[in-house]
Amino acid sequence: MKRRDFFKASGAAAAGVAAAGFATPAIAQGVQQWKMVTAWPKNLPGPGVAAQMLADRITALSGGKLEVTLYAAGELVPGRGVFDAVSEGTAELYHAVPAYWGSKSKGILLFGSQPFGLRADEQVGWLTHGGGQALYDEMYGRFNLKPFLCGNSGPQWAGWFRDEIKSVEDLKGLRFRTTGLASEMCAKLGMAVQAMGGRDMFQAMQSGALDAGEFIGPWTDSALGFYQIAQNYYWPGVGEPSSAEECAVNKEAFDALEPSLQQAVEAACKSLYNDVWTEYTTKHALALEQLVAEKGVQVKMLPEDVIVAMGNAAGEVMTELREDSDALVKQIVESFLAYRASISNYMVYADNGQMNARALDYKY
Template identity: 80%
Template sequence: MKRREFLKTAAVGAGAAALATPAIAQERREWKMVTAWPKNLPGPGVAAQLLADRITTLSGGRIEVKLFAAGELVPGNGVFDAVSEGTAELYHAVPAYWGSKSKGILLFGSQPFGLRADEQVGWLTHGGGQALYDEIYGRFGLKPFLCGNSGPQWAGWFREEINSVDDLKGLKFRTTGLASEMCAKIGMAVQAMGGRDMFQALQSGALDAGEFIGPWTDSALGFQQVAKNYYWPGVGEPSSAEECVVNAQAYADLPDDLKQVVSLACESLYNPVWTEYTTKHALALEKLVADEGVQVKMLPDDVVVAMGNAAGEVIADLRNDSDELVQRITESFLAYRKSVSAYMVYADNGQMNARAMDYKY
């Protein structure tokens, strides 16, 4: 290339670069993430920060997400409205908290005697659930994504031993979502509150029992200090999905590649979050038993059956809900549950039953 042509080309390239720089700068976005959790609470608080960091990193800094823990910008129970109204661009919480918005929302977080963590994401990804998830959140100007799961939760911490269904009558109990409706149907006095409030209520006697998540998160909140009877199985929440929900207009304003960044950041954290819960729950349970004197106990069979019957009534109520969309969500969930449950008899159930047999290994 001749020197004059080279200099001309270089000048054009430099000019284009100079023009491009302001456009790139203008494309940077600062997003506020509000959460339902104390900052860095083991489990959901940690997962929320991971998600904020991952969106920032995968976007190359074009979306810079700053996390505000519960109470820093809005209360934990106010994050849904804050993002719907545009006070913040996204939140991290669980669908189980939004039953006052629509009962249909609750099915996307957990269902009594419902889907496990892998089945929950299977329903959304392969069973038509995501379209329904989008539709119901769209009513509130929101775009939802699953971004983690606690795995099976526990039946809870009880100050006194449970021997029959009668022991649950009038019991002051903390839980959320559809599990609260199941418990109410068998006569429990259900209360909704955050984890720190649950500790104080157990300590003061305002609660007789309560469930939050599982050994890892629960031990960090100190429930073992005020209640020693730790019951399983947590049939009220066979899994509990965590969600990232974005203001729909903020999401629509993103270019296509940044929409993919948000979507893939959520999807990429589902398994790491779920498996971290599983791993650290197991380690925490060992310490609770060995070092804290916690008594791990199984719910009596008649309690589980009573809860199952109550859960069936809850689902029947949803099938007959006055909202046609809630009905469609419920039927989609039930169809997926029926199909996958039949298969799991041979698959995961078979493997777990075989692993529990008495042999040298």
């Protein structure tokens, strides 16, 4: 898909989207018609594709009793307006990432990604088996939402840089696009952090308003064309070792569903997590090969002292979160840190051991 195909304007963002109360969904012969709003351009490789998969899967698993129509960013509400639109009842559900909602509560950010935090499998493990889902529900319940994880990008990249990064000093004053807790980590290193969508990042880098930025990974990034502006593609993306995608449903609408339809929505989200994650991983690998072979992209590892400095900055961010005045935020942070510590100790023997063994020099 060419970048311009999903850069096309999809209609002016609706003004005054806030609704006084939840709008009763259209019902015809037992069929409820639900609106899904998303933070993405339609069919953007990665999240835009995943959003459509989710809409289709909810419709299918409900036996057609819930017909979900997807509205891309700007078609019904702006991409960054989907949280409020669903909270207020303008639409029944949204597809986005928790990293966009830090202005609501910093506790929300941990459900999506954490600097030097959880991988995709560990993230869903925390929610499913480590007590995270109850905290996720409690936090989003404050905003009249019922949340579910429904996908993950896997490890994100450190980003696209015009100039080579040789030391921590090279980061100071760098105008850089990122989101979530990674923004706070980068700011502590003297970076001038800006949050924006993928196409806005392209335009800002093209105009010179940004020096560098990260979005997702090779599959999505190549579709957005960042390689046309910056050729230095850095890893590892320690700011987001994974990035969970979420579906949040208006809680009043969800509670009004019969139990079988509630189960259909939940099953659609949970069943999509691995499908989305493995598609990202597979297509990231293929896209990276093409970026290097066909686009001249230079893949570079961040210097070790830069990674260590980022780790120290991330530690400061977590310390501050542990001291948050909101008791629920503190609970979320402590739950995350406890799970991270436990799973990190085990992974030394499990996945880390396997990957280290696979990297040894032998004939295979």
